[in-house]
Amino acid sequence: MTAQHYRCGWVALMGPPNAGKSTLLNALLGQKITIVTPKPQTTRNQIVGIHTDEAAQTIFMDTPGLSQVRGRLSKAMLQAVWQSLNQADVIMPVLDSHLYIRHPEYLERDLAPVAEALASEERPMIVVVNKVDLFADKSRMLPLLTRLSEMWPTAEIFPVSALMKDGLPALMELVRSRLPEGEAQFPEDQISTAPVRFMAAEIIREKLFLQLRQEVPYCIAVEVEHWEEDEARGQTVIHAVIYVARPMHKGMVIGKGGKVLKQVGMEARKDIQELLGGKVHLELWVKVRENWTEDPAFVQELTRIEEVR
Ligand SMILES: Nc1nc2c(ncn2[C@@H]2O[C@H](COP(=O)(O)OP(=O)(O)OP(=O)(O)O)[C@@H](O)[C@H]2O)c(=O)[nH]1
Ligand SMILES: [Mg+2]
Structure with a gap:
C-alpha cells in the first residue's frame, strides 16, 4: 500500500x-x-x-x-x-x-x-x-x-x-x-490513551472484582492518590484508595485479619509491575464514601472520557 x-x-x-x-x-x-x-x-x-x-x-x-x-x-x-x-x-x-x-x-x-x-x-x-x-x-x-x-x-x-x-x-x-483512508492519529508506539495511573487503579479494581461477592464489587471505586519514583530503591511507590459505598463493605474488602486486602495487593502489584516493567511498592487504603455511586461529581470524575479525537 x-x-x-x-x-x-x-x-x-x-x-x-x-x-x-x-x-x-x-x-x-x-x-x-x-x-x-x-x-x-x-x-x-x-x-x-x-x-x-x-x-x-x-x-x-x-x-x-x-x-x-x-x-x-x-x-x-x-x-x-x-x-x-x-x-x-x-x-x-x-x-x-x-x-x-x-x-x-x-x-x-x-x-x-x-x-x-x-x-x-x-x-x-x-x-x-x-x-x-x-x-x-x-x-x-x-x-x-x-x-x-x-x-x-x-x-x-x-x-x-x-x-x-x-x-x-x-x-x-x-x-x-472497513476503515476510512487517512493519516495515523497516534504515534506508532502508543497502545492506549489511558494514563498509567488509571490503568493501575483498574488492575486493583479487577483484583477486587475477582475476590468480592454479590453487590460489593459494584460499589467499589479505586483512585491512585500518590505516585512517586523512589530512585534510591529503584521502585515506583503507589498509594491507592479503595472507596466503598457502605460502612459494612469496608470489613469485607479488608477481610479477616486483612486477608482479602493482602491478596488483592499482592496480585495487583504483580500486574502493575508487569505494566511498568519495574519494581512497585503498593499501598492500599479502604475508605467509606457513603453512597458514592449516586454522587454526580465523583461518578463524573471516575467515568470522564479524555477528549482525544
Ligand atoms: N469461553 C469463552 N469465554 C470468554 C470468551 N471471551 C470472553 N470470555 C469470558 O467472558 C467473561 C467476560 O469477559 P469480558 O471481556 O470481561 O467481557 P465484557 O464484555 O468486557 O464485560 P463487561 O465489561 O462487564 O461489559 C470472562 O470470564 C472471559 O474470560 C470466549 O471467546 N470464550
Ligand atoms: Mg469489559
Missing part, C-alpha cells in the same frame, strides 16, 4: 455485559490494556486501544456493557457507550453466542438500549459472535446467525472465540478493510 492509501479509523466495541468485549480488545492488541472478569459490568469507561502497522491504524474503543440504567453510575456508563458510538467509523457489536443459543429470548432484551440506533445505522457494522469455543456442534449457531442477519441485513456477521484467539487475524483484516 502506498502512503496515500493508509487507513485510520475508530472502532466501537459495544454490547451486553460479559460478552467478551474487553477480552477481544486485549486479544486483538496482543496486550492487556483493559480489565476482564467473569462478572458482568466490569468495564466502566471508554478505553482506547490502538493497533498500528505499516498499512493501517485501528483505534478500538472498549465500552461498558449495555444495561438498563439503574442510578448515576450506570447512567454515566451508558453515556460512555453513546459517546463511543458517536465517535466510531466502524461499529462492532460483540455478543455471547452461547448465551443466545441457550436463551434466544434474551437477545432483544439485551440489545434494547441500542436497538433503535443500530437499526438505521449506515456506518460499516461488524457483528462479532463470540465464545464459539463453548459448543462443539457449530450448526447450533445457525438460527442465531440467521436472526442477526435479518436484524442487520447490511452487517457482516463474524463468529470468533476471543478467549482461544480463534478467527481473530481474519477479523482484524476485515475491520481494517
Whole structure:
C-alpha cells in the first residue's frame, strides 16, 4: 500500500455485559490494556486501544456493557457507550453466542438500549459472535446467525472465540478493510490513551472484582492518590484508595485479619509491575464514601472520557 492509501479509523466495541468485549480488545492488541472478569459490568469507561502497522491504524474503543440504567453510575456508563458510538467509523457489536443459543429470548432484551440506533445505522457494522469455543456442534449457531442477519441485513456477521484467539487475524483484516483512508492519529508506539495511573487503579479494581461477592464489587471505586519514583530503591511507590459505598463493605474488602486486602495487593502489584516493567511498592487504603455511586461529581470524575479525537 502506498502512503496515500493508509487507513485510520475508530472502532466501537459495544454490547451486553460479559460478552467478551474487553477480552477481544486485549486479544486483538496482543496486550492487556483493559480489565476482564467473569462478572458482568466490569468495564466502566471508554478505553482506547490502538493497533498500528505499516498499512493501517485501528483505534478500538472498549465500552461498558449495555444495561438498563439503574442510578448515576450506570447512567454515566451508558453515556460512555453513546459517546463511543458517536465517535466510531466502524461499529462492532460483540455478543455471547452461547448465551443466545441457550436463551434466544434474551437477545432483544439485551440489545434494547441500542436497538433503535443500530437499526438505521449506515456506518460499516461488524457483528462479532463470540465464545464459539463453548459448543462443539457449530450448526447450533445457525438460527442465531440467521436472526442477526435479518436484524442487520447490511452487517457482516463474524463468529470468533476471543478467549482461544480463534478467527481473530481474519477479523482484524476485515475491520481494517472497513476503515476510512487517512493519516495515523497516534504515534506508532502508543497502545492506549489511558494514563498509567488509571490503568493501575483498574488492575486493583479487577483484583477486587475477582475476590468480592454479590453487590460489593459494584460499589467499589479505586483512585491512585500518590505516585512517586523512589530512585534510591529503584521502585515506583503507589498509594491507592479503595472507596466503598457502605460502612459494612469496608470489613469485607479488608477481610479477616486483612486477608482479602493482602491478596488483592499482592496480585495487583504483580500486574502493575508487569505494566511498568519495574519494581512497585503498593499501598492500599479502604475508605467509606457513603453512597458514592449516586454522587454526580465523583461518578463524573471516575467515568470522564479524555477528549482525544
Ligand atoms: N469461553 C469463552 N469465554 C470468554 C470468551 N471471551 C470472553 N470470555 C469470558 O467472558 C467473561 C467476560 O469477559 P469480558 O471481556 O470481561 O467481557 P465484557 O464484555 O468486557 O464485560 P463487561 O465489561 O462487564 O461489559 C470472562 O470470564 C472471559 O474470560 C470466549 O471467546 N470464550
Ligand atoms: Mg469489559
